[in-house]
Amino acid sequence: MVQLLNSRSNAENRIQRRAEGRRQEILRAAARVFRRRGFDAAGMREIAEEADLSPGNLYHYFKGKQEILYYCQDRALDTMLATLEQAATGETVSLRLTQVLTAHVRCILDDMEGAAAHLVVDAFPLELRRPIVAKRDRYETGVRKLVEEGEQSGEFSVQEPVIITRAILGALNWTAQWFDPDGRKNPGEVAEIIAAYLVRGLRGETRT
Amino acid sequence: MVQLLNSRSNAENRIQRRAEGRRQEILRAAARVFRRRGFDAAGMREIAEEADLSPGNLYHYFKGKQEILYYCQDRALDTMLATLEQAATGETVSLRLTQVLTAHVRCILDDMEGAAAHLVVDAFPLELRRPIVAKRDRYETGVRKLVEEGEQSGEFSVQEPVIITRAILGALNWTAQWFDPDGRKNPGEVAEIIAAYLVRGLRGETRT
DNA sequence: TGTAGAATTGAACAATGGTTCAATTATTAA
DNA sequence: TTAATAATTGAACCATTGTTCAATTCTACA
Numbered sequence: 022m023v024q025l026l027n028s029r030s031n032a033e034n035r036i037q038r039r040a041e042g043r044r045q046e047i048l049r050a051a052a053r054v055f056r057r058r059g060f061d062a063a064g065m066r067e068i069a070e071e072a073d074l075s076p077g078n079l080y081h082y083f084k085g086k087q088e089i090l091y092y093c094q095d096r097a098l099d100t101m102l103a104t105l106e107q108a109a110t111g112e113t114v115s116l117r118l119t120q121v122l123t124a125h126v127r128c129i130l131d132d133m134e135g136a137a138a139h140l141v142v143d144a145f146p147l148e149l150r151r152p153i154v155a156k157r158d159r160y161e162t163g164v165r166k167l168v169e170e171g172e173q174s175g176e177f178s179v180q181e182p183v184i185i186t187r188a189i190l191g192a193l194n195w196t197a198q199w200f201d202p203d204g205r206k207n208p209g210e211v212a213e214i215i216a217a218y219l220v221r222g223l224r225g226e227t228r229t
Numbered sequence: 230m231v232q233l234l235n236s237r238s239n240a241e242n243r244i245q246r247r248a249e250g251r252r253q254e255i256l257r258a259a260a261r262v263f264r265r266r267g268f269d270a271a272g273m274r275e276i277a278e279e280a281d282l283s284p285g286n287l288y289h290y291f292k293g294k295q296e297i298l299y300y301c302q303d304r305a306l307d308t309m310l311a312t313l314e315q316a317a318t319g320e321t322v323s324l325r326l327t328q329v330l331t332a333h334v335r336c337i338l339d340d341m342e343g344a345a346a347h348l349v350v351d352a353f354p355l356e357l358r359r360p361i362v363a364k365r366d367r368y369e370t371g372v373r374k375l376v377e378e379g380e381q382s383g384e385f386s387v388q389e390p391v392i393i394t395r396a397i398l399g400a401l402n403w404t405a406q407w408f409d410p411d412g413r414k415n416p417g418e419v420a421e422i423i424a425a426y427l428v429r430g431l432r433g434e435t436r437t
Numbered sequence: 438t439g440t441a442g443a444a445t446t447g448a449a450c451a452a453t454g455g456t457t458c459a460a461t462t463a464t465t466a467a
Numbered sequence: 468t469t470a471a472t473a474a475t476t477g478a479a480c481c482a483t484t485g486t487t488c489a490a491t492t493c494t495a496c497a
Contacts, residue, residue, distance in 0.1 A: 036465085036473075043474090059349060061269035065455060075476050077457075082474095086455065141267060141406070181422045184414065187407050188400040188423045195399025198349070206392065214389045215396045222430025244443075244495085251444090273485060283446050285487075290444095294485065 044082050047072045048096065051089045052133035056197065060090055060140045090137060091149045097138035098156040100128050105163040114171035118223075119216045121164060125193045126212035136197040161186060168223060177223040189219050252290050255280045256304065259297045260341035264405065268298055268348045298345060299357045305346035306364040308336050313371040322379035326431075327424045329372060333401045334420035337408075344405040369394060376431060385431040397427050 050072035054063040065086055069076040083089050104124040111117035128135035139157070142150050165186040171177035179185055192215060200211060258280035262271040273294055277284040291297045312332040319325035336343035347365070350358050373394040379385035387393055400423060408419060 039464095040473085058352075059267065059269060061267060062352065064453085066453095074474095076455085077477070078475055080456065139406075144266075144270065181414075184419055184422050185426050187403070188426060191403025191406070192396040192400040195395070195403055198347075198399070199395050206389075211392055214392050218393050218396060218430050222426050224429075247494095248443085272483085274483095282444095284485085285447070286445055288486065 040082070044092075047074075047079065047082055048089065048093055049133050052093045052135075052137045055090060055093065055140060056133065056136040060086075060137075087142075087145050087149055090140065090142070091145070091153060093134040093137040094140070094142070094153050095156070097128060097132060097134040098153070098160060100132065100135070101125060101138070101160050102156065102163070104128075105160065108167070114167060114174055114176050115220055115224075118164075118167045118171065119220050121167065122189065122193060122216035122219055123209075123212040125190075126196055126215060127208050129194065129197050130200050130208035130211065139194045161190060164190065171223060178225040179223055185223070192219060248290070252300075255282075255287065255290055256297065256301055257341050260301045260343075260345050263298060263301065263348060264341065264344040268294075268345075295350075295353050295357055298348065298350070299353070299361060301342040301345040302348070302350070302361050303364070305336060305340060305342040306361070306368060308340065308343070309333055309346070309368050310364065310371070312336075313368065316375070322375060322382055322384050323428055323432075326372075326375045326379065327428050329375065330397065330401060330424035330427055331417075331420040333398075334404055334423055335416050337402065337405050338416035338419065347402045369398060372398065379431060386433040387431055393431070400427060 047068070051063070051068045054068045054071050057063070058067070063086075065079060066076045068086075068089070069079055072079075079089070083092070101124070104121050108117040108120045111120065129138070130136075142153055145153075165182050168177060168179055168182045168186055168189075172179045172182070196211065196215070200208070206214075255276070259271070259276045262276050262279050265271070266275070271294075273287060274284045276294075276297070277287055280287075287297070291300070309332070312329050316325040316328045319328065337346070338344075350361055353361075373390050376385060376387055376390045376394055376397075380387045380390070404419065404423070408416070414422070
């Protein structure tokens with residue numbers, strides 16, 4: 022009896038794991054297509070081909086195209102939020118913010134879902150859009166808090182943290198548009214260069 | 230005889246001016262829709278409605294949707310390139326660059342076509358894509374030259390001008406995604422805050 | 438007033454895109 | 468080996484989209 026339950030339970034777990042693995046594959050494939058084409062021009066047939074299955078099969082795993090993007094973005098934002106938490110304990114705010122910004126760029130350039138994280142979801146139904154926008158806002162708020170902490174600790178001199186934070190995030194997110202994997206710099210290098218520049222701009226004036 | 234030529238010439242001019250005016254109206258309307266929806270989700274029927282004419286009528290003035298975006302981007306890039314030229318003569322490189330960056334943001338937030346300037350044209354036919362990409366590159370090169378000049382004049386300390394320039398442009402272009410016309414800051418204010426921040430980051434280290 | 442050219446329309450066309458679904462195949466457990 | 472469940476397929480469906488085009492309307496000129 023206990024064995025029977027275990028047997029069924031193991032089978033369900035295996036089946037779920039297989040389906041979940043398949044879902045991850047699809048998300049990765051979709052993220053590549055979204056990155057290449059943007060959301061609207063990314064076709065389900067192209068995603069299916071990228072994931073090596075048939076178009077109709079996608080619907081066994083996801084309800085539709087918007088849900089696929091939703092999960093891509095959800096994953097990427099989770100990764101970014103985790104970076105924020107890990108950076109909670111650092112020696113200086115500069116250091117912590119640099120870590121966060123570096124990780125952000127790496128997420129975008131290294132992780133497939135990363136580049137899809139900030140695609141526009143305005144036209145999505147509310148139940149998909151709301152949690153994504155909320156997560157984005159949470160992340161942005163976290164970054165802004167760091168900027169403000171640096172202002173309070175005297176490391177930074179910032180008068181408009183909201184706007185500056187968005188400029189920072191813009192610089193980071195835009196890397197998806199121009200980064201060339203075959204270029205002379207790898208994602209990590211690009212990430213560090215940009216993060217250092219952005220953090221430097223937060224420091225006090227150097228009028229000479 | 231001379232009068233006849235004048236009369237015809239005047240009529241042609243008037244007709245051309247009318248058609249050109251109409252074209253500008255369409256471009257402005259299209260830019261608004263492109264900005265709202267992105268290129269792929271912007272529909273010709275929606276553009277026609279925004280321009281207050283019928284969908285078929287658009288094709289009297291433009292060959293198609295891609296050509297409409299092409300002209301939007303062409304205009305915006307002309308504006309930006311003009312700013313670059315005007316900034317050729319300034320007291321300091323800092324000042325000149327600040328002017329360029331400020332104008333860039335204003336172009337994006339104030340001019341309708343501005344927000345469409347950097348939409349992706351990868352899928353366009355070559356004869357449309359090439360001149361746009363060339364203009365973008367020209368602009369980017371111009372900005373980078375300013376950054377490098379500041380490095381040479383000692384105003385800036387920059388080791389990777391290509392990457393930094395792209396980060397700068399990313400921060401500027403991204404304003405189209407988050408700027409809220411009903412917000413507390415107008416385009417000019419946002420432009421100045423961001424430009425000042427980005428230029429500040431180019432200055433030498435302030436390690437303390 | 439008549440004519441020619443410019444401009445406009447709205448229905449239709451062909452292609453495309455997201456999605457459905459019945460049939461089939463694959464997998465798993467007993 | 469059989470049966471049940473999971474997964475897959477590919478054709479079809481329906482809606483949408485960019486575009487065409489014949490007919491009509493508008494404008495300007497003689």
